[in-house]
Amino acid sequence: MAQVLAHAAVARTAPPAETPQRAAVPRSATEPAVRTRGFTRRFGDTVVLHDLDLEIRAGEFVALLGRSGSGKTTLLRTLAGLDPADGQDVRTPDARAVVFQDPRLMPWKRIWRNVALGLSGADARDRARAALAEVGLGHRLDVWPHTLSGGEAQRAALARALVREPKLLLLDEPFAALDALTRIRMHDLVLSLWRKHACAVLLVTHDVDEAVALADRVLVLDGGRIAAEEIIDLPRPREAGGDFQAIRHRLLGHLGLDLARPPPADGELVAFPGRESAA
Amino acid sequence: MSLASSIRISNRDRRWRLALSGQRWLSPLVLILLWELGSRTGFIPARILAAPSSVVRTAWDMLLSGELPANMLVSLGRAAAGLSLGILVGSTLAVISGLTKAGENAVDPPIQMLRTLPSLALSPLFIVWFGIGETPKIALITLGTTFPIYLNLYNGIRGVDPKLIEAARSFGLKGWDLIANVVLPGALPSFLLGLRFALAGSWLILVVAEQINASAGLGYLINNARDFSRTDTIVVCLVVYALLGLGADAIVRALERHALAWRPSFIKS
Numbered sequence: 001m002a003q004v005l006a007h008a009a010v011a012r013t014a015p016p017a018e019t020p021q022r023a024a025v026p027r028s029a030t031e032p033a034v035r036t037r038g039f040t041r042r043f044g045d046t047v048v049l050h051d052l053d054l055e056i057r058a059g060e061f062v063a064l065l066g067r068s069g070s071g072k073t074t075l076l077r078t079l080a081g082l083d084p085a086d087g088q089d090v091r092t093p094d095a096r097a098v099v100f101q102d103p104r105l106m107p108w109k110r111i112w113r114n115v116a117l118g119l120s121g122a123d124a125r126d127r128a129r130a131a132l133a134e135v136g137l138g139h140r141l142d143v144w145p146h147t148l149s150g151g152e153a154q155r156a157a158l159a160r161a162l163v164r165e166p167k168l169l170l171l172d173e174p175f176a177a178l179d180a181l182t183r184i185r186m187h188d189l190v191l192s193l194w195r196k197h198a199c200a201v202l203l204v205t206h207d208v209d210e211a212v213a214l215a216d217r218v219l220v221l222d223g224g225r226i227a228a229e230e231i232i233d234l235p236r237p238r239e240a241g242g243d244f245q246a247i248r249h250r251l252l253g254h255l256g257l258d259l260a261r262p263p264p265a266d267g268e269l270v271a272f273p274g275r276e277s278a279a
Numbered sequence: 280m281s282l283a284s285s286i287r288i289s290n291r292d293r294r295w296r297l298a299l300s301g302q303r304w305l306s307p308l309v310l311i312l313l314w315e316l317g318s319r320t321g322f323i324p325a326r327i328l329a330a331p332s333s334v335v336r337t338a339w340d341m342l343l344s345g346e347l348p349a350n351m352l353v354s355l356g357r358a359a360a361g362l363s364l365g366i367l368v369g370s371t372l373a374v375i376s377g378l379t380k381a382g383e384n385a386v387d388p389p390i391q392m393l394r395t396l397p398s399l400a401l402s403p404l405f406i407v408w409f410g411i412g413e414t415p416k417i418a419l420i421t422l423g424t425t426f427p428i429y430l431n432l433y434n435g436i437r438g439v440d441p442k443l444i445e446a447a448r449s450f451g452l453k454g455w456d457l458i459a460n461v462v463l464p465g466a467l468p469s470f471l472l473g474l475r476f477a478l479a480g481s482w483l484i485l486v487v488a489e490q491i492n493a494s495a496g497l498g499y500l501i502n503n504a505r506d507f508s509r510t511d512t513i514v515v516c517l518v519v520y521a522l523l524g525l526g527a528d529a530i531v532r533a534l535e536r537h538a539l540a541w542r543p544s545f546i547k548s
Binding site: 080081082097098100102104106107108109110117118144145146160164 | 442443445446447448449450451452456460461464465467539540541542543
C-alpha cells in the first residue's frame with residue numbers, strides 16, 4: 001500500500017541517503033521512475049525551470065502545485081518527452097503516458113480506436129476494451145468521441161494512457177475542466193487505477209485540495225524552483241480533518257496565500273498582489 | 280415562450296414548408312408547358328429551340344440507338360481520367376507542401392503563381408504540345424482539378440489541431456503512422472470540399488475541351504447538332520451534362536456522409 005512506502009530523503013542539498021536501503025530491497029524497487037539533476041529550461045531570456053532536482057520513486061504519487069507560469073507544465077512536458085531535454089540529465093521510463101487537461105481524443109476515431117492508438121497486434125481491441133472497462137466505459141467502445149460527456153471523454157483519455165501500462169503516468173490538470181462532482185469521482189477512479197497499475201504518477205494541478213487528497217508527496221514549484229515539499233502521510237480516503245487542514249494551510253502559504261491575515265473589513269478594497277519578480 | 284408552444288410552432292412551420300416545397304415544382308412545370316405551347320403554336324421555331332416533347336423523343340431515340348450512352352461514356356471517361364490525375368497530382372503536392380517547411384517553400388510558390396492562370400487559357404498551348412487527341416483534353420481537366428484539391432488539402436493539413444498531433448506523438452506515433460492516423464483524417468473534410476470544387480471544375484473544362492476537336496463525346500454531339508441546327512439534340516446533351524453533374528455531386532455527398540460520419544452534423548441522435 002502506498003502509505004506504508006518509505007519516504008526516501010530528497011533533500012536537495014545533501015545526496016539522498018538511499019545506499020543502505022539498496023542492499024536490502026531489490027534494485028528495481030529503489031530505482032527512481034524519474035530523476036532530473038540540475039535541469040534548467042529557458043525560453044529566450046526567461047528561465048522557466050532553474051537547476052531542478054527531482055526524483056519520483058517507482059509507484060509514487062507526486063503532485064506538483066504552482067501558480068500559472070511557475071513552470072509546472074513545462075516540467076511535465078519535458079518528462080513526457082514533448083519538449084526536448086537538450087541533453088541534460090533527465091531520466092524517465094520509456095513507458096510513459098500523458099493525460100492532458102482536454103481529452104484530446106481524435107474525433108474521427110471511435111472510442112476504442114482512440115484508446116488503441118499506436119498499439120499494434122491483433123489484441124489491440126481487447127486491450128482497449130479492458131482499459132475502457134476499467135474506467136467504466138466498457139459499454140461505449142464503438143461510439144464517436146463527440147457523443148461523450150466531458151467526464152466520459154476524460155475517462156477515455158485515462159484509459160488511453162493506462163492501456164500502455166506506463167511506468168510513469170503524467171497528469172496535466174486533467175480534472176480542471178470538470179464539474180465538482182465529476183472531479184471527486186475522477187479522484188477516486190485515479191487512486192484505484194494507480195493502486196492497480198502501480199505506476200509512478202506526476203499530477204500537475206493548481207488545486208491544493210486535490211493535491212492533498214491524492215498525493216504521497218506534494219511539491220510546490222515557484223519561479224522555476226521547488227519552493228516547498230510536503231510529505232502527506234495520511235491514510236486514504238482522506239477527509240478534510242485537522243492534519244489535512246494543517247497541510248493545506250502550509251501549502252497555501254507556500255503559494256503566497258496568507259490565511260493568517262484577518263478577512264477584509266466591509267468596504268475595504270483588497271489588493272491583488274502581482275508577482276514581484278517575473279520568472 | 281414555453282417549450283410546448285415552440286414545438287407546435289416548429290411543427291406548423293414544417294407543414295408550411297412542405298406545402299411551399301410542393302408549390303416550388305409548380306413554376307418550372309408551368310414554364311415547360313408554356314414552352315411546349317409556344318413551340319406548338321409556332322411562336323418558338325424548332326430552329327431556335329426544340330419543343331420539350333421533341334427533346335424527350337430525341338433523347339429516347341438517342342438512348343435506343345446507343346448514340347447517347349456511347350458518347351456519354353467517352354465524356355465520363357475523359358472527366359474521370361482528368362479528375363483522377365488531378366487528385367493524384369494535387370494530393371501529392373499538398374502532402375509535400377503541408378507536411379514540411381522545405382516542401383512548402385519548394386511547392387507552394389509556383390502553385391500559387393500557376394493557380395492564377397485560368398486553365399482554359401492554356402488550351403492553345405496544350406494543343407500545340409499534345410495535338411488534338413485525347414491528351415490535351417485530359418491534361419486540361421487535370422490542370423483545372425489539381426488546384427482546388429491542392430489548396431483545400433494543404434489548408435486542411437495545416438489546420439489539423441496541433442494538440443491532437445502532440446497527443447498522438449506522446450503515445451509514440453510518428454512518421455507515416457502519425458500522418459495516416461491523425462493528419463490525413465483531420466484534413467479529410469477540407470479534401471472533400473476540394474473534391475467538390477474539382478468535380479465542378481472538371482465538368483466545366485470538359486464541356487469546353489470537348490468542343491476543341493473531338494470525334495466522340497457529348498461535346499462532339501453538340502457540335503454536330505449545331506451544324507445541322509438540331510436544337511433538340513443540343514438540349515438533350517445539355518440535360519445530360521446537368522444530370523451527370525448532379526450525379527457526381529451526389530456521389531461526393533454520399534462519400535462525405537460515410538467518411539465524415541464522426542462529425543457532429545452527421546451524427547443522428
